[in-house]
Amino acid sequence: GENVEQHPSTLSVQEGDSAVIKCTYSDSASNYFPWYKQELGKRPQLIIDIRSNVGEKKDQRIAVTLNKTAKHFSLHITETQPEDSAVYFCAALTYSGGSNYKLTFGKGTLLTVNP
């Protein structure tokens, strides 16, 4: 099955700096890669996603890049703000036939943005 590795596990940056979180996946059949932000005790919230036919996607201060050949994708947050502090999860989606699919999550990165 799919295996998603995420690094680093913790990341501390100064407000205004950039933050980069990297993930690798093992199943070349995975074709959709979402990123979630989760605050303590809350639901994961989709912040950006990318499909396997795209190399890069940007939404204001957030961008995601995908290298299919190397099977890795990264989240880039620029001009970080204290409210960006949270746990970020990457995930990879794999179809298992028909309408059945599965999201495999990375272990998460605790991002702390210091004022």
Next chain:
Amino acid sequence: GAVVSQHPSRVICKSGTSVKIECRSLDFQATTMFWYRQFPKKSLMLMATSNEGSKATYEQGVEKDKFLINHASLTLSTLTVTSAHPEDSSFYICSAWTRGSNQPQHFGDGTRLSIL
């Protein structure tokens, strides 16, 4: 749109109690619902996938007799933790998917289960 309601948000009960958690899709019909378990400072671990009207598919290592899942309608799935013990204490999150959605899953708010 695409709101998923999960209830209750917090449960504290004695060891040996069975606990039922409900997951409802409020404004769409959920073809598939997923149940996750999340330990403190850990990732979301998929427990099972349920399609309306059929038996749930459990992930390896998840006891189907311990975690009973029912998906009787397109808007409701329930997870029952039977004879819960302290090691079952965790954050349980459901999510729902509908065909044509621009997101793979819409998550509920989660249920914090604490077994004394």
